[in-house]
Amino acid sequence: MFDKTSWIRLPHNVVVGHGVLDQTVAAVEDIHLSGRPLIVASPTPYSVAGERVVAQFEDADADPAEVIVEEASFEAVESVIETARSVDAGYLLGVGGGKAIDIAKMAADELNLGFVSVPTAASHDGIVSGRGSVPEGDTRHSVASEPPLAVVADTEILAEAPWRLTTAGCADIISNYTAVRDWQLAHRLKNVEYSEYAGELARMTAEMLVENAGSIKQGLEESSWIVVKALVSSGVAMSIADSSRPASGAEHLFSHQLDRIAPDAALHGHQVGVGSIMTEYLHSGAKGQWIDVRDALASIGAPTTADELGIDDDTVLEALTTAHEIRDRYTILGDGMSEAAAREAATVTGVI
Numbered sequence: 125m126f127d128k129t130s131w132i133r134l135p136h137n138v139v140v141g142h143g144v145l146d147q148t149v150a151a152v153e154d155i156h157l158s159g160r161p162l163i164v165a166s167p168t169p170y171s172v173a174g175e176r177v178v179a180q181f182e183d184a185d186a187d188p189a190e191v192i193v194e195e196a197s198f199e200a201v202e203s204v205i206e207t208a209r210s211v212d213a214g215y216l217l218g219v220g221g222g223k224a225i226d227i228a229k230m231a232a233d234e235l236n237l238g239f240v241s242v243p244t245a246a247s248h249d250g251i252v253s254g255r256g257s258v259p260e261g262d263t264r265h266s267v268a269s270e271p272p273l274a275v276v277a278d279t280e281i282l283a284e285a286p287w288r289l290t291t292a293g294c295a296d297i298i299s300n301y302t303a304v305r306d307w308q309l310a311h312r313l314k315n316v317e318y319s320e321y322a323g324e325l326a327r328m329t330a331e332m333l334v335e336n337a338g339s340i341k342q343g344l345e346e347s348s349w350i351v352v353k354a355l356v357s358s359g360v361a362m363s364i365a366d367s368s369r370p371a372s373g374a375e376h377l378f379s380h381q382l383d384r385i386a387p388d389a390a391l392h393g394h395q396v397g398v399g400s401i402m403t404e405y406l407h408s409g410a411k412g413q414w415i416d417v418r419d420a421l422a423s424i425g426a427p428t429t430a431d432e433l434g435i436d437d438d439t440v441l442e443a444l445t446t447a448h449e450i451r452d453r454y455t456i457l458g459d460g461m462s463e464a465a466a467r468e469a470a471t472v473t474g475v476i
């Protein structure tokens with residue numbers, strides 16, 4: 125008997141372009157969100173975009189409330205939940221990078237309220253996905269959460285954000301290559317369920333970004349357009365798969381392990397990019413496509429070495445040899461790399 129079911133949750137409105145921040149109220153009204161909006165922002169995004177969003181809701185007589193979050197933690201999620209209850213919020217808007225967006229997303233999930241994502245940085249694909257990531261104990265990877273009902277991505281704001289945030293978003297997309305390879309491997313070896321649609325979409329998104337790498341330049345608003353479109357596409361792939369598998373394989377395990385060993389050393393996207401160079405080498409060998417991955421990262425100005433990430437060689441080796449312990453997700457790392465093999469991979473690829 126056929127007994128498969130699938131529940132794909134996607135945003136209703138994805139509004140991307142120059143000046144679209146001014147359409148936030150329209151994007152929200154269009155999907156009939158009601159009640160009091162609670163704007164959740166971290167400090168810089170609040171001054172870059174949050175104030176304007178609050179003013180827009182005030183002009184629309186929507187009585188907005190606001191809360192500033194400083195760090196990605198469960199305490200911050202709890203405090204947003206408390207604020208939302210005390211102001212009787214009808215829905216939440218996350219305005220910022222991954223930190224503010226994930227806190228708002230996870231609080232909305234807990235409160236069973238609608239969530240709207242207003243990214244001020246195109247730094248990774250969590251800005252569109254139904255995945256939330258806040259470190260808790262040893263857990264660093266994302267968990268299923270409330271997907272945004274609407275995304276409002278103003279390319280004017282994204283283009284003015286520090287360039288490294290955009291190159292991190294590019295690297296997060298490029299890492300889809302190895303994520304999909306790992307997913308296919310897990311399918312063949314461990315019978316993990318694989319979705320051709322989600323896998324192809326994630327892989328194609330990486331390919332399109334690499335093909336357009338020449339147009340991704342600092343100061344060009346069109347670059348933010350290309351990157352945010354790719355981030356949306358990657359988020360959709362995760363929604364189709366109902367898992368982060370299409371966009372997260374061994375390179376993400378490496379990055380999550382770095383977050384534990386060397387907290388705040390580098391941006392998420394930059395770490396997964398360097399991880400991807402090495403895991404592509406593990407998939408395809410010394411003459412394989414790791415060179416293309418490295419060159420694509422280098423061409424957009426993302427780090428390709430431990431030095432550029434700001435970490436030392438031993439940290440790379442420790443993260444590589446222990447990354448498989450991060451979660452129950454089969455990848456090319458199998459049940460763990462020996463130190464000698466890790467050193468070989470990191471050396472041949474020029475990471476250390």
Ligand SMILES: NC(=O)C1=CN([C@@H]2O[C@H](COP(=O)(O)OP(=O)(O)OC[C@H]3O[C@@H](n4cnc5c(N)ncnc54)[C@H](OP(=O)(O)O)[C@@H]3O)[C@@H](O)[C@H]2O)C=CC1
Nearest residue numbers: 166167168196221222223244245247248250255256257285
């Ligand atoms: N849900 C998911 O699938 C994923 C979630 N994540 C999570 O996302 C977080 C990392 O996201 P990331 O965006 O890198 O980090 P942040 O949200 O911390 O943003 C990075 C920095 O950029 C600043 N910033 C943001 N927008 C602008 C802007 N327009 N102009 C100037 N500065 C700006 C922030 O300011 P300020 O300090 O004021 O906030 C912060 O200092 C982590 O918590 C990670 O766990 C990562 C990957 C995937």
Ligand SMILES: O=C(CO)COP(=O)(O)O
Nearest residue numbers: 249265266368371372376
């Ligand atoms: O960063 C992500 C996809 O790019 C989310 O992946 P994780 O589930 O590994 O946190």
Ligand SMILES: [Zn+2]
Nearest residue numbers: 248249296396
């Ligand atoms: Zn990622």
